[in-house]
Amino acid sequence: SIQIxxxxxxxxxxxxxxxxxxxxxxxxxIKKNTSVWIxxxxxxxxxxxxxxxxxxxxxxxxxxxxxxxxxxxxxxxxSARSGIKSYIELNDLPKGSYEIIPITFGGxxxxxxxxxNERPPIKTLRETRGKKFSMSKDYRDALExxxxxxxxxxxxxxxxxxxxxxxxxxxxxxITNEDWLSIRDHVRLDEGEGISKENFFKLNDxxxxxxxxxxxxxWAGLKSIGFNYALELDMMCPFELTVxxxxxxxxxxxxxxxxxxxxxxxxxxxxxxxxxxxxLNSTVQCFNYHDDCGSILIVENKGPHNVRISAQVVxxxxxxxxxxxxxxxxxxxxxxxxxSQIIWFAHKLDSLRPMELDANVQVQ
Numbered sequence: 001s002i003q004i005x006x007x008x009x010x011x012x013x014x015x016x017x018x019x020x021x022x023x024x025x026x027x028x029x030i031k032k033n034t035s036v037w038i039x040x041x042x043x044x045x046x047x048x049x050x051x052x053x054x055x056x057x058x059x060x061x062x063x064x065x066x067x068x069x070x071x072x073x074x075x076x077x078x079s080a081r082s083g084i085k086s087y088i089e090l091n092d093l094p095k096g097s098y099e100i101i102p103i104t105f106g107g108x109x110x111x112x113x114x115x116x117n118e119r120p121p122i123k124t125l126r127e128t129r130g131k132k133f134s135m136s137k138d139y140r141d142a143l144e145x146x147x148x149x150x151x152x153x154x155x156x157x158x159x160x161x162x163x164x165x166x167x168x169x170x171x172x173x174x175i176t177n178e179d180w181l182s183i184r185d186h187v188r189l190d191e192g193e194g195i196s197k198e199n200f201f202k203l204n205d206x207x208x209x210x211x212x213x214x215x216x217x218x219w220a221g222l223k224s225i226g227f228n229y230a231l232e233l234d235m236m237c238p239f240e241l242t243v244x245x246x247x248x249x250x251x252x253x254x255x256x257x258x259x260x261x262x263x264x265x266x267x268x269x270x271x272x273x274x275x276x277x278x279x280l281n282s283t284v285q286c287f288n289y290h291d292d293c294g295s296i297l298i299v300e301n302k303g304p305h306n307v308r309i310s311a312q313v314v315x316x317x318x319x320x321x322x323x324x325x326x327x328x329x330x331x332x333x334x335x336x337x338x339x340s341q342i343i344w345f346a347h348k349l350d351s352l353r354p355m356e357l358d359a360n361v362q363v364q
Contacts, residue, residue, distance in 0.1 A: 001244040002252045005043075005152045008056070008104045009169065009226055009257075010235040012111050019111035021260040024152075024165070026100045026241060027065070028252045033094050037244040038062065039087040040078070040102050047145060047233040056237050057107035057320055057347030058086050059293060061263065065097040072099055074270045079291035081351040086293060101258050102239055107294075107320035107347040112234050121229040125218040126208050135208045138231060139218065140201065146225055147200050149238050152254050157194030161254060168257060170221040268298055268340045280363050284309075284335070286343075294319065294347045294355060299333075300340040308364040309333045311343055317356035320347040332364065 006024040030036075042056035060078035065071075078086045125139040135143075150158055150166045158166065163183075164175040175183075183189075186206070187199040195203070207213050219229070226236025243252055275287035275298065283303030289296040301307050311323055312330035323331055323344045335341050348355040 001242055002250055003154075003240060003242045004252050004254065005149065005154065005238060005240055006102065006254065007149055007226075007236055007238040008058075008102070008109055010106070010109050010111055011224070016111035016113060016117075019106065021103075021105060021109070023102050023104070023258045023260060025255040025258050026252055027097065027255050028100070028243060028250055029097045030093065030095050030245065030247055030250065032247070033092055034246050036090045036093045037087065038078075038089075038100060039082075039085050039242045039244075041085045041240045041242075043238045043240055045145060045233065045238070047142075047227070047231065048237070049232045049234065052108055053237050055084055055320075055347075055349050056109060056239075057104055057294070057345060058239065059103050060086055060088050061101045061103060061267075062088055062090075063099040063101065065099055067096075074266050077267070077270065079293060081292050081348075083351060099255070100241065100243070101263065102241060103260055103263055104237075105260060105264075105342075105345045106322045107345055109235070109237055112228060116228060116234075119229050121215070121219060123229070123231045125215055125222075133209050133211070133213075135201075135205060139208075142222060142227065142231060143201060143204055144197065147197050149225075155194070157196050158200065159194040163195055165254065165257065170224045264342050267296070268342060271296060272298065272300075272340070278361075280361065283307075284363050286361060287340075292348070292351070294345065295357065296345055297343040297361070298340055299335055299343050299361070301335040301337055303337055305337050307335050307337075309335055309343070310360075310362050310364055312360045312362075313357070314360060315356065315358040316346075318349050318353050319355045319357050320349055321345075321357070330360075 004026060009022040010019055012019040038060055040058050040060050042053060042058055044053045061074060062076040063072040064075050066073060076088050078088045080087055123138045124136050126133045127136050150162050152162055160180055167173065167175050187202055226233050228234050271289045272287050275289040278286040278288060280286060284299065284301050284307055287298040299309055310330045310332055313321065313323060321344055333343060346357050
């Protein structure tokens with residue numbers, strides 16, 4: 001078996017209702033037909049306030065990479081759980097190239113409110129010593145945790161791909177060849193050597209000591225990772241991904257960030273034929289998908305006009321839902337003409353108890 005780490009990230013710019021979710025894709029190749037067991041487990045840390053993240057709504061998607069193409073085909077979604085782990089078990093996976101994408105959609109990992117997002121910092125990230133700046137202990141501790149999160153293969157250093165993903169997350173920009181050469185020169189890396197934790201501190205210390213850097217600049221980097229101004233992680237949750245396979249030289253590699261809005265479109269096509277169909281009127285119907293992890297509700301509008309759907313959750317038990325549960329003011333969702341849309345992801349909190357979810361979905 002082989003294990004690798006990763007994380008889910010949530011972000012928004014103007015409104016919490018426009019939140020985006022990001023995950024990381026992982027590729028692997030098998031040389032012969034074999035049985036495969038893939039598990040996904042959310043991880044919490046002292047930076048995660050409360051215990052809610054221990055039961056994050058997670059699933060696994062397994063894609064086949066098509067030969068001589070950049071396309072991929074979804075072949076499996078995890079539908080079973082063991083405690084907080086979600087898993088896929090396949091008895092005979094054909095030889096070929098595959099990609100795993102862990103997903104979450106906001107049943108537990110939610111955007112912080114605008115009020116919390118705009119609170120002033122209660123921690124200091126750098127201190128003044130004479131005429132020089134230095135990073136505070138709080139900032140150094142947070143950076144140490146961030147290093148461990150992005151050290152996906154747990155080898156105590158960040159390779160170029162891991163460092164690149166951290167840079168994309170904090171600045172939105174990729175590391176160029178020139179950037180990587182400059183970084184190697186600054187911390188005197190050997191050819192093929194990754195960035196150690198101490199060199200990671202050193203690179204961040206350059207920014208801290210720069211007189212043009214502001215405290216706001218430093219906070220911008222931490223907020224992009226998922227920290228709030230109390231140095232709590234409320235918009236990021238790490239995970240462990242494990243692939244058990246009867247092949248000794250399998251290599252599991254992180255590839256890129258995946259924006260999960262695009263994944264929803266793929267899921268709709270994949271799940272419609274596996275779901276219970278509920279007709280609302282002559283042009284609008286629901287597809288309700290159930291499994292051991294919870295349920296996913298899809299609404300399809302075949303008509304020539306946009307429609308408005310009300311989704312009123314009357315009662316729920318042992319469920320975390322991406323829709324607000326408020327019977328007095330059910331949310332109204334616009335469904336464009338000739339499209340399908342996921343209305344909710346419902347996550348069963350305790351895998352040993354049944355999930356109860358009573359809802360009224362109507363065309364307005």
